Amino acid sequence: MSKMIPRRTIDCLRWQVDISLDSYGIDCDLYIPNNLTAVERKDVYSKPADHTYDHYTSKVFINWNPNPHLLKAKGLFVEGELPIFVSLPNYAINDAGVTVMIDVLKHSYITVNIEYIPANFPKVDSFLLTEPLVKNMHDASIVQAWKCVPRRV
Numbered sequence: 001m002s003k004m005i006p007r008r009t010i011d012c013l014r015w016q017v018d019i020s021l022d023s024y025g026i027d028c029d030l031y032i033p034n035n036l037t038a039v040e041r042k043d044v045y046s047k048p049a050d051h052t053y054d055h056y057t058s059k060v061f062i063n064w065n066p067n068p069h070l071l072k073a074k075g076l077f078v079e080g081e082l083p084i085f086v087s088l089p090n091y092a093i094n095d096a097g098v099t100v101m102i103d104v105l106k107h108s109y110i111t112v113n114i115e116y117i118p119a120n121f122p123k124v125d126s127f128l129l130t131e132p133l134v135k136n137m138h139d140a141s142i143v144q145a146w147k148c149v150p151r152r153v
Helices: 007-024 036-045 068-073 137-142
Strands: 026-033 053-063 084-088 091-094 099-101 109-112 126-132 144-150
Touching (some): 007 084
Antiparallel strands (some): 026 053, 091 099
16 A cells, blocks of 8 residues: 555544444444455356355445435446445454454355345345445545345355
8 A cells, every 4th residue: 555645544534434334334244255266266167155254243334225426426337226335344343252354355245134124125134245336545445335236145
């Protein structure tokens, strides 16, 4: 990372994001793949069962219906379908009960309680993170925002 923004400033901004998510987010279980390189070698022959995951407990903010202005600002031009946006904190609680810094990867997924899912969405509780929304280096180091879709099992 370049030194355009000092590390202490980034840490402060991350802390503010985490406070906001702790206040406004909903509880979720976060699963981050730990064997992504081995699965990517299989290319098109890989299946969801090939992944192994590290489990974390976290909070998530979910924007179920983003408006067209937000989509254009993120560089997404969709027709007919509206993506789901999620924002994740920079820290989560692992299975040992320790708060650790996390780095969310593609093919990670979250599960949320079914009561938080709006009525017009299919009743699935797992959502696959497919694409990061923030692609600029400094913004991506502060906010972990992703586009997600219902997960196929």
